[in-house]
Amino acid sequence: MHSLQFTAESSSNGILERDFLVGDVPGVLWSPAAPASGAERAPLVLMGHGGGAHKKHRAMQGRAQKLVTGCGFHVAVIDAPGHGDRPRSAYDEQEIAELRRAQAAGEPEAPIVVRYNARLAELAVPEWRATLDALQELPEIGADGPVGYVGIAMGTALGVPMVAAEPRITAAVLGMMWPDALFEAAKRITVPIEFVLQWDDARVPREAGLALFDAFASKEKTLHANAGDHVAFPMFEVDSSVRFLARHLGREVTSQA
Incomplete structure (x- = not known):
């Protein structure tokens, strides 16, 4: 079992940002710089980034800012x-080159992305669970607090098997991913789900998103469909x-900064 090692720290606009390692897996933890009076612990939200992105991508930073300043959550990405x-790895390079070739030729990318993401999930789920173990050893998070997950696109490809495997996750925001490799894991998920899709998505057709949404066994699942393409x-x-995570992790939204 790997412990969490902080490697850098900075603070700005009420948010404490700490880079960390769990084994050789790098991550970042965003937290309130000054916890609310009397609040010893706060819920943790895990976020999965998109394909080709990284833990500090602007989409991750933007979501983290709202979750930290709006609800006082801790937010972690690896x-x-x-x-x-x-x-x-050589396999990464091979799959990425095949994806670029298919895109340039106008061929379907789904078979490549689904296959590649399924392999990444096999590696990432144990890493995420070890990271969660380590984060819950921090006194400001603790082992008994609620945990949420947010991941769109590749964040869903890795997140669905993670949520299915991890009973500590009590609510999740997912969407915009092909269902092919995710059906069986989705059928094991019973926690509340907020699911997003783009109705005119040229990459992940609405039929694919609807099929994945339908597969979740959750009694509470909400579909948000918006006009427009993937981007x-x-x-x-x-x-x-x-608001969804605040409701299910037991917090109030105090700001939408």
């Missing part, structure tokens, strides 16, 4: 295998995800 500060994901959905 680099997925072959992403961010982690070296690419037209509306920012107001980020605010919705904050």
